[in-house]
Amino acid sequence: MKDWTDLRYLLSGNRRQQRAYAMLQTLNLGTILADFKPVLAGTIPLGIDIPGSDLDLLCEVLPAETQRFIELLQRHYGHRRGFQLEQHVIGSQASIVSSFRYRGREVEIFGQALPTTQQNGFRHLLVEAAVLKAGGEAWRRAVRRLKKQGLKTEPAFAQLLQLPGTPYEALLTLEGKTAAELAGYLTRRPLPKA
Numbered sequence: 001m002k003d004w005t006d007l008r009y010l011l012s013g014n015r016r017q018q019r020a021y022a023m024l025q026t027l028n029l030g031t032i033l034a035d036f037k038p039v040l041a042g043t044i045p046l047g048i049d050i051p052g053s054d055l056d057l058l059c060e061v062l063p064a065e066t067q068r069f070i071e072l073l074q075r076h077y078g079h080r081r082g083f084q085l086e087q088h089v090i091g092s093q094a095s096i097v098s099s100f101r102y103r104g105r106e107v108e109i110f111g112q113a114l115p116t117t118q119q120n121g122f123r124h125l126l127v128e129a130a131v132l133k134a135g136g137e138a139w140r141r142a143v144r145r146l147k148k149q150g151l152k153t154e155p156a157f158a159q160l161l162q163l164p165g166t167p168y169e170a171l172l173t174l175e176g177k178t179a180a181e182l183a184g185y186l187t188r189r190p191l192p193k194a
Contacts, residue, residue, distance in 0.1 A: 002129075004039060005116070007038075007039075009045075010045070013047065016047075016049055017045070017047065020040070020055055023102065023105065024040070027102060028076070029107075032076050033057070033109070036061055036065070036069060037115070038057045038059050041057075041058050041125045042054065042121070042125070042153065043147070043153055044056075045129075046125070046129055046132060048132070048144055050147050050148055053147075054107065054108050055107045056108050056110065056121065057108065057110065058111075059109060059110065059116065060111070060113070060114060060116050061113060062113050063094070066094075066096065069096060069111055070085060073085060073109060077098070077100050077107075080100035080102060081102075082099065082101045084098065084099050084100070086098075093112045093114060095110065095112050096111040096112075097110055097111075098110075098111075120168065120172070123172055124153075124154055124172070126175070127157075127172065127175055130177070130182055131161065131186070134179060134186050135186050139191065142160055142192075143157060143160065152167075157171055158170050158171055160192075161185070161189060162189050
């Protein structure tokens with residue numbers, strides 16, 4: 001099983017994943033944010049990114065570390081084009097969302113007071129990876145096709161999986177399914193014709 005918390009897996013990935021790794025290294029994100037256990041989530045780790053896909057980094061930011069986290073982001077990335085930093089409550093969790101552009105690509109850094117492996121972005125990554133493994137290249141193409149039509153990643157998966165309700169919550173109903181259970185689930189939900 002892939003260790004999603006060790007960004008070096010990107011080095012053996014496709015060209016876009018290798019470029020993403022190089023960009024993370026150039027920006028020194030892994031070192032600067034090391035105390036916050038950064039993990040890359042979203043489409044790039046899964047190899048379903050499309051032109052314009054951003055780099056999504058999840059971080060664990062305990063309440064006592066919030067100010068230091070904000071100051072690190074402002075000091076190291078505040079000069080980058082399009083820099084923004086906002087605080088919201090997302091899923092009843094205080095959250096910090098920062099973004100900026102680098103070499104034509106958006107970088108988003110997301111922080112919550114939860115271990116990165118318990119944040120919904122990481123949980124979605126695991127479910128989506130399992131679905132792609134069970135569904136193969138046809139599912140990968142189908143997700144990309146919907147993303148090119150303008151859907152976000154989780155809504156694209158939820159639509160193809162025929163999951164009712166809010167896509168971000170519905171996707172988590174597949175969490176913990178075995179490979180065989182997921183394969184059976186996909187068999188009962190054939191992909192639409194391209």
